[in-house]
Amino acid sequence: MAVPPHIEPAKSITAFKYEPLDHSALRPSIRLVILEPGIRESSIRIGLVHKSFGDRPIYEALSYTWGSPDVLKIIQLNGINVNVRENLWSALVHLRDPVVQRVLWIDAISINQDDNEERNNQVRLMAYIYSRAETVLVWLGLPPLHLDISPNGDFENPSLRGNELSFVSSCAYWKRLWIVQEIGAATKLMVYCGQNYWGWDSFFEQIKNGSADHTTGPALKLAKQREGRHGDSFLLANLLEVCQDSLCDEPRDHVYGFVGIAHDCQDDSFPIDYSKSLFELYQDVMIFRHRSLVENEGSLKKPKKKRGPRPVHGIETVHFSQLLQRLLGVSDIQKDISRIGGRPTLDKDSMFEKSDIPTSFFEAIGALRGSISILGPSYGDILAIPRATKEWALKLRGRSTDVAILREQNEGFMRVILKLEQPNIAKIFSYNSQFMWKASSPSSSFGSSGGFGMVTEPQEVGPFSSFGSNANFGKITDDFPSQEIIKLSANTEDQSVQPVSTDPLLFLTDTDAIGLAPHDAKMGDLVYQFCDSDVVAIVRKYENSYVKIVGSARMARKQYKEGAKFDVPLKKVYDGGTETADTYLDFDRGTSIYMDIYTLQALTQ
Numbered sequence: 001m002a003v004p005p006h007i008e009p010a011k012s013i014t015a016f017k018y019e020p021l022d023h024s025a026l027r028p029s030i031r032l033v034i035l036e037p038g039i040r041e042s043s044i045r046i047g048l049v050h051k052s053f054g055d056r057p058i059y060e061a062l063s064y065t066w067g068s069p070d071v072l073k074i075i076q077l078n079g080i081n082v083n084v085r086e087n088l089w090s091a092l093v094h095l096r097d098p099v100v101q102r103v104l105w106i107d108a109i110s111i112n113q114d115d116n117e118e119r120n121n122q123v124r125l126m127a128y129i130y131s132r133a134e135t136v137l138v139w140l141g142l143p144p145l146h147l148d149i150s151p152n153g154d155f156e157n158p159s160l161r162g163n164e165l166s167f168v169s170s171c172a173y174w175k176r177l178w179i180v181q182e183i184g185a186a187t188k189l190m191v192y193c194g195q196n197y198w199g200w201d202s203f204f205e206q207i208k209n210g211s212a213d214h215t216t217g218p219a220l221k222l223a224k225q226r227e228g229r230h231g232d233s234f235l236l237a238n239l240l241e242v243c244q245d246s247l248c249d250e251p252r253d254h255v256y257g258f259v260g261i262a263h264d265c266q267d268d269s270f271p272i273d274y275s276k277s278l279f280e281l282y283q284d285v286m287i288f289r290h291r292s293l294v295e296n297e298g299s300l301k302k303p304k305k306k307r308g309p310r311p312v313h314g315i316e317t318v319h320f321s322q323l324l325q326r327l328l329g330v331s332d333i334q335k336d337i338s339r340i341g342g343r344p345t346l347d348k349d350s351m352f353e354k355s356d357i358p359t360s361f362f363e364a365i366g367a368l369r370g371s372i373s374i375l376g377p378s379y380g381d382i383l384a385i386p387r388a389t390k391e392w393a394l395k396l397r398g399r400s401t402d403v404a405i406l407r408e409q410n411e412g413f414m415r416v417i418l419k420l421e422q423p424n425i426a427k428i429f430s431y432n433s434q435f436m437w438k439a440s441s442p443s444s445s446f447g448s449s450g451g452f453g454m455v456t457e458p459q460e461v462g463p464f465s466s467f468g469s470n471a472n473f474g475k476i477t478d479d480f481p482s483q484e485i486i487k488l489s490a491n492t493e494d495q496s497v498q499p500v501s502t503d504p505l506l507f508l509t510d511t512d513a514i515g516l517a518p519h520d521a522k523m524g525d526l527v528y529q530f531c532d533s534d535v536v537a538i539v540r541k542y543e544n545s546y547v548k549i550v551g552s553a554r555m556a557r558k559q560y561k562e563g564a565k566f567d568v569p570l571k572k573v574y575d576g577g578t579e580t581a582d583t584y585l586d587f588d589r590g591t592s593i594y595m596d597i598y599t600l601q602a603l604t605q
Helices: 086-095 116-132 162-170 179-185 200-208 218-227 236-242 253-259 278-297 317-328 330-339 379-384 386-395 403-419 597-603
Strands: 029-035 045-052 060-063 072-077 080-085 102-105 135-139 189-193 196-199 362-378 435-438 460-463 505-509 514-517 526-530 536-541 546-555 591-595
Touching: 029 116, 060 116, 060 179, 072 086, 080 086, 086 135, 086 189, 116 179, 116 253, 135 179, 162 189, 162 200, 162 218, 179 218, 179 253, 189 200, 196 200, 200 218, 236 253, 236 278, 236 317, 253 317, 278 317, 278 330, 278 597, 317 330, 317 362, 317 526, 317 597, 362 379, 362 386, 362 536, 362 597, 379 386, 379 403, 379 505, 386 403, 403 514, 435 591, 526 546, 546 597, 591 597
Parallel strands: 045 072, 060 102, 060 135, 135 189
Antiparallel strands: 029 045, 029 102, 072 080, 189 196, 362 505, 362 526, 362 591, 435 460, 435 546, 505 514, 514 546, 526 536, 536 546
């Protein structure tokens, strides 16, 4: 349809020609939106002005969801028609004063989203921008048509009931990732829903007094988190953990969205750079977390005691790495690695180079579940050959433990195996790690069944090439318990069915733990589990006390639970509380397992 000559076609907001901001570290500037007054039916008119913080600008900052990019509305920006998303347009309509200008900071307009350098610089400032705002305006959106929140026409602090309470406490706004920073940094907050508005405290007082359904929702969870903003809950790793369900379009925002309010990032030690690959960001976060936690506990260079509590950074390393990869996208991280040849080169000019804390390797505390004493039939055999299941069951009879408990565990695991999908099977694989370490204790005691396999700092740690001639990588130690490999009997009903060579193998440890191991697992390989994770490391001992990770496995749960796949142990706590996990292990007396960033990434993908 032709456009009338007196109406200018609307441009995308990204096509608007922005004047550059001052990005100097001493006096950075921001763009403020001047919302012109008007009545409800009139067009939205805004202007932009540049202000430095030294000018002590008085403004309000908008906290809202961007909404769908498919539904656009026209506003006038410096006299030019531009398109904005409908939710922002609705906010401007309802926040506009009929008489006076309103000065706002709005990320979609105040930041040139097509300029990566400006975006990086402004994202670094966002927490400060929201903290300097006179008020942060929380825009929940428009209420559904069937809800009349203020039937008496009193829009200030109206009472919330039933469906109204459900909507305002669980709407899409509360699931957005960036609001954690925006609300966490604010000194004063107002909540808006259409024409209705509340002070932050009075709004949440109504939610707290509502039904139980409302008191467990995302809104109250965020309010409680804000209350603890001056404590450790606002460390970067803790923010990623607590806010893992928050939503964003850009995966890097799962990290960068919290840098501005994380207490351990206030020294600008974690740079924001949207040009980094997801693997580089994963590496940065793991190293930063490691360094941050170690600095709080004392340097890793200090020798650790052989008994006593283990450092939290080691107990939670695997769990956190698994969480971080899930947030950033495991497949996208793998694509980054593949694109640059399989093993990225560590950035020698990284922000961590000058740190005196070792960041070339990570310590993970694993709980020893024994060494492999029986390697059973393959996953494919269990599915296809009835005899394979019977022969495996026969091997359980001679165990020293309560065979009834072992049979119950095995029965549940067989049910899990039959329902496994490819993504679950893919978690079980062999890994040719280029990283190993030399335990300070003799190899015969490292990982021994009679103890917890605890070691002090490794005598040597690094890639193969760093060890010289002492490392006999080709020969495995032979101090293994009695072992056997289950092979299918000669009278197998269908001998034409051959096991697939790369299929995972059932295994049983000398402590009667059942699981699935990589196809090339060996008898005597050590099996380690990690706290709050389904990851299981297969560790192999070599001569001269050298040790390395050779694969990833999964363990059977002690008791079958519908919908649950593998065992996820939690840390044993002696506080008399109710145990809710299937397995509790004493990670405080666990084994130090060392790995480089590539091994850690592969193990926890």
